[in-house]
Amino acid sequence: MNKRPLYFDYAATTPVDERVIKVMVECLGFTGNFGNPASSSHAFGQQARQTVEHARRQVANLVGAEADQIVWTSGATESNNLALKGVAQARGVAGGHVITSQIEHKAVLDTARQLQDAGVAVTYLVPDADGLITAQAVSEAMREDTFLVSLMLVNNELGTVNDIAAIGDIVRARDALFHVDAAQGAGKVVIDLAQLPVDVMSFSAHKIYGPKGIGALYVGPRAQQRLHAQIHGGGHEGGLRSGTLATHQIAAMGVAFELAAQLFEDEKVIVAGLHERLLEQLSSIPGVRLNGSPSQRIPHTLSLTFAEGEFNSAALSHSIAFSATSACNSASNAPSHVLLALGHDTHSASRTIRLSLGRFTTAQDIDQAADLIKAACTSAPAFWQ
Incomplete structure (x- = not known):
């Protein structure tokens, strides 16, 4: 299997x-x-x-x-x-x-x-x-x-x-x-x-x-x-x-x-830690950008746009279950209306992935995902903004 x-x-x-x-x-x-x-x-x-x-x-x-x-x-x-x-x-x-x-x-x-x-x-x-x-x-x-x-x-x-x-x-x-x-x-x-x-x-x-x-x-x-x-x-x-x-x-x-009420405080701390762990490891990728406010947000969801280069989201999808947009947009294969509203064009939207963490995400998952994402970004130029 x-x-x-x-x-x-x-x-x-x-x-x-x-x-x-x-x-x-x-x-x-x-x-x-x-x-x-x-x-x-x-x-x-x-x-x-x-x-x-x-x-x-x-x-x-x-x-x-x-x-x-x-x-x-x-x-x-x-x-x-x-x-x-x-x-x-x-x-x-x-x-x-x-x-x-x-x-x-x-x-x-x-x-x-x-x-x-x-x-x-x-x-x-x-x-x-x-x-x-x-x-x-x-x-x-x-x-x-x-x-x-x-x-x-x-x-x-x-x-x-x-x-x-x-x-x-x-x-x-x-x-x-x-x-x-x-x-x-x-x-x-x-x-x-x-x-x-x-x-x-x-x-x-x-x-x-x-x-x-x-x-x-x-x-x-x-x-x-x-x-x-x-x-x-x-x-x-x-x-x-x-x-x-x-x-x-x-x-x-x-x-x-x-259960959400009972676990609220513990899960908030755990997910926030996983969020920081993931961002820290991905920060070494030249030109990666976090979409949305860096502070007024939940730690569970990250929208990341990658620089021009050889970011191979199709290959990545075999090893990580992530979204390029919301599920409702994915069904129509349309670019994210959220990213377009933020000023992205269709091309930069295609270089964006949404990673969302939850109750069963582990530190090992974070480390493995970071390694896989970095491997998919082999030639992103550091000068990209």
Whole structure:
């Protein structure tokens, strides 16, 4: 059997933690907790409902929310769609204005374009040189008819962290709603929705060592009467998201978020150390450049552009699992829209790789990856800037 490559694509997806798998499996099979959570008339359904509500509390606890503010979805993509389309439709009037940015995930960008097709004006903010969306940029873009601002907490390609507290204060002052895509931030940065001026926030289980196909949307007090459901049929989740709840996936997401809370401080230190170890070893490569802010970032994700030369990313892909862009761009073989927004051309974007670290990355992985990357950069000129 061929040896599997080193895994450096945690930003695309994380392996499910074995402790999460154990809880998930316990909800499968006739001897398991397989009941329909909506079947309140018998013990099978009641047990499933208890599991669902326990998981809801686990998710809420990690992000400083109340349990009844968490709405289950199929993932961050659905959460983003529910947030943007739901708020737009709930206004009950045509037009209006939404602010987002050029470096959002495609789940937000494509949804924003759908709103444009429906007559909503959309402003796509340009990131600064550090790959950040500033509070000043948001303030300058606000209009009288702005009803929603949608920005990510952590950029999925760069690892940069926006100052959502400062941005949220500006949005609140204008009585608009603030949606934050936190798929890449949960478990990596402190999130306290009891304090943050955020009205709607999206989460995904598979970015935090849970299974694919399950996510959640935080709906705060200011948004509860300003959000329309996008999936109908049964009135589940307070009428915001109909459909039979997937107990096994929800239970798994709950324990994944609980583990993230328990391991938060230790993992922050470990990943930061691995990040520095990798950058130190790659610093000997002439002309290598870290994209995005060197300080306002998570240590888990690095976007590196290499100088002109013989950087052979195709050969490297046999030994390291990494991304040239986000998974959504990879599917269409398109250059990274994030890098293009930062001023890269298609050529320099093609010399860029995203390496993302996680719970199971080891120092040995770092050392081996650094050696492989250096071997793939045999002739990069030192004068390149």
